[in-house]
Amino acid sequence: MVAELFYDASRPPLVVAELSANHNQSLDRALALVDAAADAGADAVKLQTFRPEWITLDADHSEFLIQNESSPWFGRRLFDLYAEAALPLEWHEPLFQRARERGILAFSAPFSLEAVDFLESIDCPAYKIASFECVDIPLIERAAITGKPIVVSTGMASAAEIDEAVCAVRRHQARGPVLLKCTSSYPAPVENSHLVTLEAMRRLWSVPAGLSDHSLSPAPALVATTMGARMIEKHLTLDRADGGPDAAFSLEPTEFAELTRLVREAHAAIGEVRFGGTTxxxxxxxxxxxxxxxxxxxxxxxxxxxxxxxxxxxxxxxxxxxxxxxxxxxxxxxxxxxxxxxxxxxx
CATH class of the missing domain: 3.90.1210.10 (Antifreeze-like/N-acetylneuraminic acid synthase C-terminal domain)
Known part of the structure; x- marks a missing residue:
């Protein structure tokens, strides 16, 4: 069952390759990313499902410009950025099919109610709520009511906001969501990971916890694995030099394969309580x-x-x-x- 991949603590962490905008508006490239994820040993690929008009307005006011000078998207209009990043809806089914052919899971992050309805029409097996949508309770409820596994990236959310998100899921699913620790900066410095939060999330909400990591270092993923992370999500690109909205904080296939190997080794090393002479x-x-x-x-x-x-x-x-x-x-x-x-x- 798909749910076991997300909730079974006896398994190694679910390693998820985030395709995001790294398709660069090419279906062939998007399909190649699914193949690269499978070749790198990923358990799943995650898409993002939206249209620019489902997220923002086609407006030139300053509020609709990215004003953070440290952002890789500084100065760009939100609508233009999302138009460039959007994965065409008609590509979803071919990508899901390619993942099935390669023996890995494909699921998506809907960014609006329309996106959930579309994904339901193609039987998306699980839903990820992005960190910026963690406070969108109607969206979370629309996804949770499907009964499928829900993953919520917490990002900038306060404990009270996370609690609202968890309660929104639990109104429809007793097990609640998988919560991901996420640092919403791109790329994210490793010292901003604060991975002790994983244990706090498990304790406070009695749910599995994992990591959505925007750093280029394997360290946060490995530390999170040893702390019992249920899921590790990293962005994947074919080549950072090819550019694209998310390329700067994405791993290339060889890097992703190494990360996957290390995560599995780190999980195997945890083992169980034993004293010498038992192997x-x-x-x-x-x-x-x-x-x-x-x-x-x-x-x-x-x-x-x-x-x-x-x-x-x-x-x-x-x-x-x-x-x-x-x-x-x-x-x-x-x-x-x-x-x-x-x-x-x-x-």
């Missing part, structure tokens, strides 16, 4: 530990002493913790130097 490798290593050996030729009846027994490697003799216990007792039989000491050799 096959350690059981062999035990034979190289110190133990008690006869250190010179001895005759039956000779007392055991520091002159004729020693703690040395390998570990085939009595454990060294018995050293004081056996001193002064007598050898039961003649033994040559190098014999591993055993209880039946001692009177």
């Amino acid at each position: 096959d490798a350690e059981s062999h290593a035990r034979k190289r530990r110190r133990s008690l050996y006869v250190s010179r030729d001895v005759r039956a009846g000779t007392p055991l002493s520091a002159d004729n027994i020693r703690s040395v490697r390998p570990g085939h003799g009595l454990a060294t913790r018995h050293y004081e216990e056996v001193l002064g007792r007598h050898f039961r039989r003649d033994l040559p130097k190098g014999t591993p000491l055993a209880w039946f050799d001692i009177e």
Whole structure:
């Protein structure tokens, strides 16, 4: 079931390749991104579903310009940026089909009620609510009422706003959403990740938590994995040099493949609570530990002493913790130097 991919804590984190605007208005490139995600070992690809008029107004007022000078989109009109970034609706089904052919999941982030209705018409299996839409309660409810898994990226949301989003999902789904820690800057400095928030989200809302990461470093994803992240989302591009609205903070295929490998290794390394000697490798290593050996030729009846027994490697003799216990007792039989000491050799 699709829900298990999002909610089953026994699985490694769901690694999701965000295609976003990196299609650069080419269906062939978008299909190639799905292939690249599958080749890189991703579990899923995520699309974004919108039309510019579903998000903003075609207006020239300053409020509709990006005014943050540190933004890669500084000075651009919102409508123009979204028109460039929008994935044509007619491309969705071919991309979903390509993902199915490659054995990975495809789902999408709707940015409006119209987008949810469209995605329902093509049986989208799960929904992601983007961080900027985390406060859009009608949108969240429209997605949640479908009964499909809901992922909510928290971004700039306060605890109260996150609570509203979680409650909106739980009005229709008892399990609630998967919450993603997200730093809404592009690219995001790793020191702004604040990944201890993952545990706080799990504790406060009793839901799975994960990471939507806009950095170019693997570190946040690996740390999040060791903290029990249920999902890791990263942007994927074929080549940052090709440009595009999201290229600057996207991973190239070889980088994404390495990230996927490291995430899976990090999850495998978590394991379970065990103390030494429980693995096959350690059981062999035990034979190289110190133990008690006869250190010179001895005759039956000779007392055991520091002159004729020693703690040395390998570990085939009595454990060294018995050293004081056996001193002064007598050898039961003649033994040559190098014999591993055993209880039946001692009177």
